[in-house]
Amino acid sequence: MIEVKDLTKQYGDKVAVDHLSFTVKSGMVTGFLGPNGAGKTTTMRMILGLDTPTSGTATVAGRRYGDLPEPMRSLGALLDAKAVHPSRTARNHLRCLALSNGLPTRRVDEVLGQVGLLGVAGKRAGQFSLGMSQRLGIAGALLGDPELLMFDEPVNGLDPEGIRWIRQLMKRLADEGRTILVSSHLMSEMALTADHLIVIGRGRLVADTSLHDFVEASSERTVLVRTPSKDKFAEVLRRNGATVRVESDGDLIVSGMESLEISGLALADGVPLAELTPRRTSLEDAFMELTRDDVEYNVAEGAA
Known part of the structure; x- marks a missing residue:
């Protein structure tokens, strides 16, 4: 050792x-x-x-x-x-x-x-x-x-x-x-x-x-959801207890609900899904989060 x-x-x-x-x-x-x-x-x-x-x-x-x-x-x-x-x-x-x-x-x-x-x-x-x-x-x-x-x-x-x-x-x-x-x-x-x-x-x-x-x-477990019925499905997900963030490109980032349950809700409501992808925090993200107060040289936010 x-x-x-x-x-x-x-x-x-x-x-x-x-x-x-x-x-x-x-x-x-x-x-x-x-x-x-x-x-x-x-x-x-x-x-x-x-x-x-x-x-x-x-x-x-x-x-x-x-x-x-x-x-x-x-x-x-x-x-x-x-x-x-x-x-x-x-x-x-x-x-x-x-x-x-x-x-x-x-x-x-x-x-x-x-x-x-x-x-x-x-x-x-x-x-x-x-x-x-x-x-x-x-x-x-x-x-x-x-x-x-x-x-x-x-x-x-x-x-x-x-x-x-x-x-x-x-x-x-x-x-x-x-x-x-x-x-x-x-x-x-x-x-x-x-x-x-x-x-x-x-x-x-x-x-x-x-x-x-x-x-x-350090993981925030989320699911990426792509659907042409994003507004309708976002409301369905929220009514069933999920937290939903709508990205600028229309993607739904869902937390508090697993992929299987999301797909079941989509099927029950007749919502077509183009993508359903579980996402996990990367090692880089986890490392940056844990050590952010220990970085010796910090670049000011918004600096080029």
Whole structure:
């Protein structure tokens, strides 16, 4: 497990992480979410021992990362895809990591093949696109065959194929029983990838829950109804206890009534339906609602 207990990091008067506690469980992908400046990267750096906490602890398998006898065998991490010497080839970069961490060099070509870079193993890292750099960074994280993996914004700058590849990789690793912690601002991707969510704002814990429960807690369940008899049917729905909002394009947004009951009323009153679609709050909508008071930079309403 990755375990954070009462973790605090202060830079002068600024509190970047504020008494944060959570546990990342195995066998699932845990999304680590928060607005810019929420403290996600600082927290990850403290887990890796790159930053020293002001107070509290961050442990990997019960120990500080720096105290692990073979840390890359326990936790592999990608924080910055471009943190590679640009003159080194992909293979030599990974060989250096392997040799300096006591890992077998046979793992180098294994992980290059795993991330799809074996064909460009002799190419200098400085010539890599961002997508290729992300793959190389993930290869480095996988080098020690660790049980725990941590990725900071791994889909940044990737094309659709690269995003899909990373999503499938993380899911497969979780299915193997590994622990995956991934930070991302791409809510649509997290909705497809994460099983569990840890959400922070201004360095504090906002939510620690399953993806399903997080979205359900913020959901306004509505049904989109399209009919040529919108005025007549809106009154029918209201008489039967539904709340109806008529949009400018004539669509009816119905709450307080399920689709089956709506269709039954339409059938009973001879109202033709062109569309009847249940709607749920998206992860992005739920996230924006929960963290709206924790956004560091707010754009004034109506600003271009």
